[in-house]
Amino acid sequence: MFAPTVIKTPAVITLVVWLWRALAALARTVWRHPVACALVAVSGVGCYLVGWRITVMGWGVAAGAVSSWAALWPAAAVRVLVWPALAWWRLVWVYRWRWRAVMAVSGLGVTLGGRGYAPELVRVRCDRNTDRLTVKMLAGQADQQFAEAQAGLSNGFGAVSCRVFSPRPGWVTLTFPRRDALARVVPARPYPDAPTVTTVDVGIGEDGRPYRLQVHGTHVLIAGATGAGKGSWLWSVIRGLLPARRVGLVRLWGLDPKRMELSFGRALFDRYASTPDECADLLEEAVAVMHERADRYAGVRRSHVPTTQDPFVLVVVDEIAFLTAYQADKGLKARIGAALATLTTQGRAVGIGVMAALQDPRKEVLSIRHLFPDKVALRLDEPGQVDMVLGDGARDRGALADQIPRHPTDKSVGAGVAYVRLENRPDPIRVRAAYVSDDDIRQMVLKYSTAMASEVR
Ligand SMILES: Nc1ncnc2c1ncn2[C@@H]1O[C@H](COP(=O)(O)OP(=O)(O)OP(=O)(O)O)[C@@H](O)[C@H]1O
Ligand SMILES: [Mg+2]
Incomplete structure (x- = not known):
């Protein structure tokens, strides 16, 4: 019978390790969600410097200004605000939340030497109909493996289908439709203004x-x-x-x-x-x-x-x-x-x-x-x-x-x-x-x- 030696770690070392991990998590959160963190930080600093009433008023004025801009240029507002906000929401609550589990179950994650590795979800972009995920593959992985797992991926993230495209070596883009833009009949397209051939x-x-x-x-x-x-x-x-x-x-x-x-x-x-x-x-x-x-x-x-x-x-x-x-x-x-x-x-x-x-x-x-x-x-x-x-x-x-x-x-x-x-x-x-x-x-x-x-x- 062999048993590993138990070394009693002094409490101070444990505390330093915990503190280090907390700092790393904070840095990671700021890096991943800069806008959300900036909003929280500005509110905190505002409350500290000028009090919560003025901070709330300040946010009210800012919200009014943004709403007026959105009313004047709705298309730009949808592009600049709505889709990025939706992408952030879906990144946090749909994709990152289930990422490791779906990767493991669909066979795209691996365990080496007792540690689990999964491809990295780098970015989510949304438009009216689809979510597009930019994923960094694990070293040694091929986009073909993602293509073979597409049924599991769509199932895992609650989409009807998933399309796989590799824009450059080591990276893969997964496209999940949210709603079908093609469900309705498209009427005949207007004639082009100028003659086009290509x-x-x-x-x-x-x-x-x-x-x-x-x-x-x-x-x-x-x-x-x-x-x-x-x-x-x-x-x-x-x-x-x-x-x-x-x-x-x-x-x-x-x-x-x-x-x-x-x-x-x-x-x-x-x-x-x-x-x-x-x-x-x-x-x-x-x-x-x-x-x-x-x-x-x-x-x-x-x-x-x-x-x-x-x-x-x-x-x-x-x-x-x-x-x-x-x-x-x-x-x-x-x-x-x-x-x-x-x-x-x-x-x-x-x-x-x-x-x-x-x-x-x-x-x-x-x-x-x-x-x-x-x-x-x-x-x-x-x-x-x-x-x-x-x-x-x-x-x-x-x-x-x-x-x-x-x-x-x-x-x-x-x-x-x-x-x-x-x-x-x-x-x-x-x-x-x-x-x-x-x-x-x-x-x-x-x-x-x-x-x-x-x-x-
Ligand atoms: N783009 C479309 N959107 C909506 N309905 C369509 C569209 N294209 C065709 N249809 C409908 O489907 C029917 C069959 O289309 P179409 O004759 O083009 O099929 P096809 O593929 O050429 O078939 P076939 O090989 O038998 O000639 C059309 O009469 C029309 O009602
Ligand atoms: Mg025909």
């Missing part, structure tokens, strides 16, 4: 702010089950490009093999095809334009700037599977496949983009899906399809496209909601496309159809 306002992001999708210099794949709202993505992009099309900076080429979607606004397309033969011809024409531009640009420039001579050509394809998989004529299928592969591999540098929608994201249906740099996953039928569309690990990072809700009768529930994964940003973002109704499309045709456009020119 990015288009297509809807609302999870933070409640307009979301701009890049269309120039990329290709976009939009996948979703039937009724998921692929049409709203296609039409929102088309709508945002119409002013640029009117001034000749954009050309819209529509391929509508199902004849149920783009035909409705046919007059908005500079070129349009619906039968497989026409589609193959049109795609080959796009390839020819691409080669002609590549010949001219070779050795002169390396990227495309939209001009009226060389406008950005967006080839919009609804239900691309009709052309690539469900096409019985093998010759046509091969021609279409070759043209699409050529466009998606070489088109973007010369100003030709492909935006394609499809229901079934399997490789057999669209073998070139990896050639689309930017991807949009609307509601999907199975969890396995999420990574097929957005790339490996997307679902682990919170892209729960298979859980986007649907309603047996109300088609608008969850329609248009999607996870977007961009080439230059691996973490998926949740966005709802604006719903461009039939009336909106009619109005777009009236305002921007080819006849009207040539009149303007």
Whole structure:
């Protein structure tokens, strides 16, 4: 039997240790909550110097001044006061309160040599809809581990979901939605004031702010089950490009093999095809334009700037599977496949983009899906399809496209909601496309159809 030696510590040493710990805790509190500590300190000093009545009056005057400022500039007041105050409240009472327990239970904390270690919660930021936590990972930890624990994290902090993003090595950002900004239908976005080509306002992001999708210099794949709202993505992009099309900076080429979607606004397309033969011809024409531009640009420039001579050509394809998989004529299928592969591999540098929608994201249906740099996953039928569309690990990072809700009768529930994964940003973002109704499309045709456009020119 071995027992550790018991050394009697003199009381003074114990007191010094306690005092030291109390000082360290005080310093830590001041460092973590400078505003709250400053308020307490100013009140204390005020009471000591001028008495509590004058201190209370002083606070009353300050509160009045702040309220008047908030009434005059409410948006600024919400940004400067409300969200930071809410962030502080949630940091203290939700996140820090449960932090160590949640880290331990979700497997992100470790015990080494009898001591417990957990990732450090550095900051909480709030906006209207989400909480964003900045976390310093433990040395040797990977953001993948957080991605794998996202279900436990959302459960632990009482959120419906959690998204994980690593902005730089050693750090991870956890996003917890508080309320769903995307629960309501987003009406068609207003036309841009000035013609824009590079990015288009297509809807609302999870933070409640307009979301701009890049269309120039990329290709976009939009996948979703039937009724998921692929049409709203296609039409929102088309709508945002119409002013640029009117001034000749954009050309819209529509391929509508199902004849149920783009035909409705046919007059908005500079070129349009619906039968497989026409589609193959049109795609080959796009390839020819691409080669002609590549010949001219070779050795002169390396990227495309939209001009009226060389406008950005967006080839919009609804239900691309009709052309690539469900096409019985093998010759046509091969021609279409070759043209699409050529466009998606070489088109973007010369100003030709492909935006394609499809229901079934399997490789057999669209073998070139990896050639689309930017991807949009609307509601999907199975969890396995999420990574097929957005790339490996997307679902682990919170892209729960298979859980986007649907309603047996109300088609608008969850329609248009999607996870977007961009080439230059691996973490998926949740966005709802604006719903461009039939009336909106009619109005777009009236305002921007080819006849009207040539009149303007
Ligand atoms: N962004 C949206 N917001 C609200 N409701 C929408 C939105 N997009 C679509 N809807 C509703 O969902 C219905 C189906 O949408 P849409 O036709 O675009 O689906 P889809 O994905 O193209 O389906 P399919 O593959 O069968 O063509 C629309 O008629 C509309 O009622
Ligand atoms: Mg459709």
